[in-house]
Amino acid sequence: MRVISIPDLATALEEIRKIGADEPGQKIMAPKAVFRAVKVRDLTPVQANILKQEMLARGGEAVVARGAINYTVERTDVLLLGTLKQFRLLIAKLKQQPFGLPRLAEKLAQVLENAEGFRPFRLNCRGRELRLGERTLIMGILNVTPDSFSDGGKYNTVEAARARALEMVEEGADIIDLGGESTRPGHTPVEAEEELRRVIPVLEAILPEVPVPISIDTSKAVVAEEALRRGAHLINDQRALADPNMAAVVARYEAPVVLMHNPSTPQYRDFMGDIIDHLAERVEYAEASGIPREHIILDPGIGFGKTPEQNLEVVRRLDELKSLGLPVLVGPSRKSFIGYVLDLPVEERLEGTAAAVAVSIVKGADIVRVHDVKQMVRVARMVDALVRRRSYAR
Incomplete structure (x- = not known):
């Protein structure tokens, strides 16, 4: 028994293939194996609270400033913690939200894609x-x-x-x-x-x-x-x-x-x-x-x-x-x-x-x-x- 390192989606797919999972299952399970911590800077409390609520609803976590909860700060950074699967669900939901969150969803999707590395x-x-x-x-x-x-x-x-x-x-x-x-x-x-x-x-x-x-x-x-x-x-x-x-x-x-x-x-x-x-x-x-x-x-x-x-x-x-x-x-x-x-x-x-x-x-x-x-x-x-x-x- 050991803890293994899975830094990206390609590695997750490789490890799941080694187990012998079928191909459709590989694509479903691989995004659940990759954890990401994404920092988003300078959001309004409204944006931060929606992000936190939606990420928690998908089993992830979102860290915000204490004052964001009761609107005693004007801006806050947010630390989003979750698997690629949870982030994908979050992005889909944010695209349906107001307050500039669809644009944030696009940026979030791009950053997560970039983290997998560029193709040679x-x-x-x-x-x-x-x-x-x-x-x-x-x-x-x-x-x-x-x-x-x-x-x-x-x-x-x-x-x-x-x-x-x-x-x-x-x-x-x-x-x-x-x-x-x-x-x-x-x-x-x-x-x-x-x-x-x-x-x-x-x-x-x-x-x-x-x-x-x-x-x-x-x-x-x-x-x-x-x-x-x-x-x-x-x-x-x-x-x-x-x-x-x-x-x-x-x-x-x-x-x-x-x-x-x-x-x-x-x-x-x-x-x-x-x-x-x-x-x-x-x-x-x-x-x-x-x-x-x-x-x-x-x-x-x-x-x-x-x-x-x-x-x-x-x-x-x-x-x-x-x-x-x-x-x-x-x-x-x-x-x-x-x-x-x-x-x-x-x-x-x-x-x-x-x-x-x-x-x-x-x-x-x-x-x-x-x-x-x-x-x-x-x-x-x-x-x-x-x-x-x-x-x-x-």
């Missing part, structure tokens, strides 16, 4: 392809800067950068991320002209020789446009389209884009909820600007606007980003939160990086951005062998 797909990066969802992809960092926190000055000549790009491909990198401005804490911003002076010669040198997609790590639309015009394949924007011209550039060149959480004022009411809400807002903005949803990758921004403890929490709770239904990139490589835990300088954070990468993959990361490509390719392959054996049957 091929991302067209302007002529080069990334296969997302089949295995963890490795993005190799190529900083052509004098002041990056880990490798500043090592690759700031064209020949050194070219050699490192080719070396990373040989080591197994799936993407090369080329950046010309340091974003470390306390960095000195550079003008677009200087960033272009650093990036474009290297881009032109490696494009003919590097067979994998080349990402441009920039938050400046003018840099992104010039790089895309010369053949770059995607944009890694650590400001999530904050430059008012960036979205139009990305859309015009039909380039995939990474949107990172990087708050200008890092104040949180509900830490992971605030990160997810911010990313959801940036996704909506991107789509409204003409960027297809299937071209968007999300990055929770480890090391940006977060304390060391909060960076650890991001990794622990990374799977919550699946609620948005988009691929997730994480970049823990050699960062200060690893030094905070291990009390080690940047050049001695390989093992700490490996641990953060491994847990990130377990928690759903699709791409990891790293300096130590050879070692992290090995980590990713091993963790993939442990956790990525999955079916996408519904």
